[in-house]
Amino acid sequence: MNLVDYLGYAAALCTTGAYVPQVLRVWRTRSTEDISLRAFLVLVTGLALWFGYGLWKGDFPMIASNGVTLALASVILYFKLKQVRGKASPSRVQDPNDRTQTRRERASSRSPLEST
Numbered sequence: 001m002n003l004v005d006y007l008g009y010a011a012a013l014c015t016t017g018a019y020v021p022q023v024l025r026v027w028r029t030r031s032t033e034d035i036s037l038r039a040f041l042v043l044v045t046g047l048a049l050w051f052g053y054g055l056w057k058g059d060f061p062m063i064a065s066n067g068v069t070l071a072l073a074s075v076i077l078y079f080k081l082k083q084v085r086g087k088a089s090p091s092r093v094q095d096p097n098d099r100t101q102t103r104r105e106r107a108s109s110r111s112p113l114e115s116t
Contacts, residue, residue, distance in 0.1 A: 012065030
């Protein structure tokens with residue numbers, strides 16, 4: 001192995017290791033509230049493409065790092081999709097980042113003292 005290979009393995013260890021704490025947290029709490037589904041879908045797609053590229057090139061550090069990271073990210077994606085489906089209403093999927101409320105929702109959430 002040469003220096004470039006060691007560089008690849010070090011990069012793989014850093015990027016893959018960075019996902020472990022997040023996966024453990026999501027696994028324990030079963031919460032993905034703060035994770036953007038769209039951004040995470042793009043990330044997982046990118047990881048799958050890098051994994052395929054590594055396979056095509058025969059680059060083991062790229063295959064290993066992106067394969068393991070893809071598996072870890074897929075666990076988070078599974079919980080995110082499960083959470084989104086659990087919150088979806090039959091008529092409309094709620095955006096968890098939507099902070100807008102209708103006038104009626106704001107009025108019903110006020111305490112009786114605020115309405116006087």
